[in-house]
Amino acid sequence: MKRLDSSQKVRIALDAMGGDYGPSVVVEGAIMAAEEFGKQVELVLVGNSRMIEKEVERFKLKTAPFEIIHSSETVSMSDSAIQSFRKKKGSSLAVSLDLQKRGEVNATVSAGHTGAVMTHALFTLGRLERVLRPAIAVVFPTEKDVTVILDVGANPNCKAQHLYQFGVMGSVYTNTIHEKSNPKVGLLSIGEESSKGNELTVNTNKLFTGSNLNFTGNIEGRDVLTGKCDVVVCDGFVGNIMLKFAESVGGFFRSQAKRQVGKNILSNVGAFLMRPALRRVREKLDYAEYGGAPLLGVDGITIICHGGSSPKAIKNAIGVAAVSAADGINEKIKNNLRINGLTGKQMKTEENDFSIDK
C-alpha cells in the first residue's frame, strides 16, 4: 500500500465511538497511527471526551497524540441509518463529517454501523460530480497480491451505468492506493463470454467493452482469489453476499480442522508446530491489513472500518484515508469520469441500448 510522500500532510477525523468496542479500540488505533505516521497525519478524535481521555490514560503518555472534540451522542449499531442522520445531529459520526464538510479535516474514518456511515457521508458531503451512485469497495487478498471489489453493499439494485462507474472508481482507487498502473477490471458474472450472465452483466459488459478501461471481460466466482483482475465489479447484493461468505470461510475451516485434529496426539503436535505458519496465513487473509472500506463517489474521503476492527485495522484505515486525501483521489475520479464517462443520454437511458461515448 502506498504511504504519504515526505512533503504530504493531512488532517483526519476519527469517529471514536464507532465500532463494536468504541473508544477502547479506536484510541489504541489512533496512537498506533500517530507513532507510524508522525506529524504528517494530524488526528482529531470525535466522541465522548471523558471516555477517550480514560482510554488514553492506559497508555501512560504525557499528552494524547491527537486533538479531542467532544460529542454528546453516539450512533448505535441498532439505530436506523436515516433516523440517526435526522435525529442525532450531535453524534460523533455527524460531527466528524461536519468537520470534513467545513474543510477542517481532509478525511473521516469510522468503524460505525455501515449503513449509517454511508447515509451520513452521502447526505453531508454529497455526491462527486457525475457519480450516479457511491459504492463501498473492499480489498481481498489473492494468490498474486490483492484485488479491489465493489460494490459490496451500498447498492443492492443496480443498472449498467452504475456498475460501469464502479469500474472507473475502483480503477482509480487501486491505482492510487496499491500503485497499480492501468489496473485490470473484471466483471463478476457466470461464464466468461460477454453474452453470459444476467441482464445486468450483459448490458454492463457492453459498456466496459466500449470504454478506455483495461477491461478483461467477465470473470467467474473462482477467479476472484486467483488475482486475475485488480478490480472486480459487481452489484452490492452479490458483492455483499460474497464478502460475508468469504469472511465466514476461515472460521469454518478452523472449526473443521479442530474437530478433525481432535484428541489425536500427533495431529495436535502437528497443529502446534504449524501455528506460526498458520498465523502468517491468517494475517495475510485478515481484512485489518487492508485498511477499511472506502466509500467511493462521495465528495469527500470516508473510510468505513469493520465493526469488529482491531486497533491495527483502524491504524491502516487512517493510512488509506491519508493517502486518498493527499493524492486527491476524488479529483482523479472526477477527471476519469470526464474522460471515460457516459454521455448524458447514456446516464438516463434504459439499459438495453448502451454504447460508450469516447
Place this chain on the structure above:
Amino acid sequence: MKRLDSSQKVRIALDAMGGDYGPSVVVEGAIMAAEEFGKQVELVLVGNSRMIEKEVERFKLKTAPFEIIHSSETVSMSDSAIQSFRKKKGSSLAVSLDLQKRGEVNATVSAGHTGAVMTHALFTLGRLERVLRPAIAVVFPTEKDVTVILDVGANPNCKAQHLYQFGVMGSVYTNTIHEKSNPKVGLLSIGEESSKGNELTVNTNKLFTGSNLNFTGNIEGRDVLTGKCDVVVCDGFVGNIMLKFAESVGGFFRSQAKRQVGKNILSNVGAFLMRPALRRVREKLDYAEYGGAPLLGVDGITIICHGGSSPKAIKNAIGVAAVSAADGINEKIKNNLRINGLTGKQMKTEENDFSIDK
C-alpha cells in the same frame, strides 16, 4: 444420505462419455456403485461400447456389472448446449435421456457439460406440472451437517415466483435425500430484516412469509456455512458465483499455507503430522461426498455431476438418483406445489403485489 429400502429397485442410465475424463472415471464409478448397491440398482452405461469395454477390462471382472448401450456421438465440453441438442441426436447424453423418456430407466446421471445436460433434460423430459423454472441444487457442508442451495446456475434472471418454487423443491429434496423433516428454508439476502436485500428478495420474502414452508427469513452470506438453514434459496446468478467462489477457497488456503510453511523444518514436520486430519477435512468438504447436483423441476430424475468428478462422486450420484427415483421425489414436488403453490394469477402477475394463496 438416505439409501434404498431393501424392497426398492431402480434402473439408471449413466452417460459414460460425460465429464473431463469420460469412460475411465465413469466406468470405475459404475463398478463401485454395483458393488455398493448390488442388484437393487441396475445400471445402463451409454457411450462408445468399445471404450467402455476397454475400461471394464482393467478391473478383470468376469462380466461387466452393467448393461452397455452403444452411442456414436459425444457432447463435448465446448459444444453449445442448444446446438448439441439439435444436432447430436445420437450422443450418449441424448440416448440416456431418451431411455428415460421411454420409461426404460428411472433416472439419468451425467458428468457432461452442465448447460447441455440441463438443455437436453428439459427438452427431452419437459417440466414437471406447475414448475415455472427447473433449478440446479448443490449440497454444501456446514458446521452442523449439510445445506442444499438452489439455484446455482440454471436461472441467472429470476422473479419471485421462481425463487419461491425453488424453496418448495429444495425442501422436498432435502426431506427425501437427507431425511430432514420440515426443513428450514432461508432466503439468501443482505440483511436479515424482510425489507432488506434487492427487489427480488423483498418480493420473494413476502411469498415465503405467507406460505406453509418452514421459512426462517432472510439469511446472509455468513450464515450459509453455519447450517442455520437446511435449504438456501437464491437466483442462479448469485448461487453460481457463491458456488464457484467456495470451490476456489480450499485451493487458495492450501497454496497460502504451503507458501507460509515454506522451508521451515518445524512447520513442515507439523504439516506432515497433520496430514491425516487435513485429509479428513478435505473429505468432508469434498463435493464428491454429496452425490452430484440434481436438476429439480424436470419431469424425470437427472443428476448432474461435476466435470472433474471422481469415481466416488459418480457412485454417490448414482445413489442419489436411485433414492430420488425410488422415493418418487417428483410426485412429492408436484403434490407440494399443489398444496403450497401459487395461484394462477400469482404465476402470471408482476412481482410487486404478491400474496400467497393457501
